[in-house]
Amino acid sequence: TAEQTFRIACIPADGVGAEVVAAGRAVLDTVADRSAGRFALDWTEFPWGSAYHAEHGVMMPDDGLDRLRDFDAIYFGAVGWPTVPDHVSLWGLRLRICQGFDQWANVRPVTFLPGITGPLRAADDTELDWVVVRENSEGEYAGLGGRNLSARGPGGEVAVQSALFTEVGCERIFRFAFDLARTRARRKVSSVTKSNAQQYGMVLWDETFARVARDYPDVETESVLVDAMSAKFVLRPEELSVVVASNLHADILSDLGSALAGSLGLAASANLNPERRFPSMFEPVHGSAPDIAGRGVCNPVGAIGSAAMMLGHLGLPDEAKAINAAVEACTARGIRTRDVGGTAGTREVTEAVIAHLPGWT
C-alpha cells in the first residue's frame, strides 16, 4: 500500500473531454505505479455533462458539489455540446464548480514546446515562457444582470450583464500573481486593464494593483490596456512573465497565448482554491472540440500538462516535472498530433509520453 493515496474526482464531460482525460489518467496512473509506493491515486468518475443533461434535465445533480467536496482534487475534461445551449452547460457544471469551491485563481501557462513551430517561434528564437493568472471568481463572469422584455415590448428586449470587482477579490489575485512571480526566473507582473473605458471596476483594479505592488518592491510591474496587451502577446512576448487579468480578459488572452505556442490543444490550466478549503480543479484550456471529437485525433498535451499541475498541487513537484519533460521529449522527436503539424493520434502521443517517463528506480 502507498504512503499517501489521493482521491481524485474525474469529470470527462463532453466531446474530446473524454479522450484527453483518458490520456491524462493513463499518464498519471503510470507515474503512480512507478512511484514505488510513494503515492497512489483513487479515481471516482462522474458521468456529468451534456449527455447527463439529456436524461436528467440538469448538467449535474443538485447535490453535485457536496459529492465532490471531500476529494483531494478534480480532474476535468471539457463541457459543451450542440444539444445544450453553451451558457447552460458552462454555468451548470464548470462555473458552478469554480465558483462553488471558490477556485478564485486560474493559472494558465503558455508553454512553447521543442519541435513545435508556433507563429512566434518562426519569427523569434528568444526563450518564450509566460503564465496567465486569471481572476476566476468575479469580474465579467459574476453572473450579475437580467433581461427585460416587458418594459419595451417585443423586439425591444434589453439585457444587462454587469461586471463585479471587489477590493478583496482584486487584492488576493494580485498577491497570488506577485508570489508566483517570485518563483520565476523573471520577476515581473503585468496587469491587464481597461480603465480608460471602464471607469469603475477597472479603476478599482488598477488602484489595488498599485497598492499591492508596493509590498513587492523586488518585482517589476507594468499595467497594460487589454487591447495593447493582445498586440504585445504577438509582438513583444519575450517581455512577459506573469500576466494577471480579469476573468474575461484572461479567458481571451490565454487562448491567444496557446494559439501562439502552436495550438489550443497544448494549454494546461489549474483552477485553484489557494486556501485549500475546497478541492481545486485541473483541466485543459480548450473546449469540447465537437468538430474533431470521437476520432482519436485530438491533442492530449494540454490535459497531460494539467495532470502534471495537479501532481504539483498535491505536493509531488518532481513527478510533475517528469511528466512535462516526457512531453517535451515527444514533441522534440516529432511525435505530435495534427493540430501541431504531426500525424500521430491521441493514443500514439499518450503512449509515447508514457514511454518517455522515467522508471523512478
Ligand code: NAI
Ligand atoms: P474548442 O476549444 O472546443 O475548439 C476550438 C478549436 O480548437 C476547434 O477547431 C478545435 O478542433 C480545436 N481544438 C480544441 N481542443 C483541441 C485539442 N485538444 N486538440 C486539437 N485541436 C483542438 O472551442 P469552441 O469550438 O469555441 O467550443 C466548443 C464547445 O466547448 C462549446 O460548447 C463551448 O462552450 C465549450 N467550451 C468549454 C470550455 C471548458 O469546458 N473549459 C472552454 C471553451 C469552450
Ligand code: MG
Ligand atoms: Mg476560454
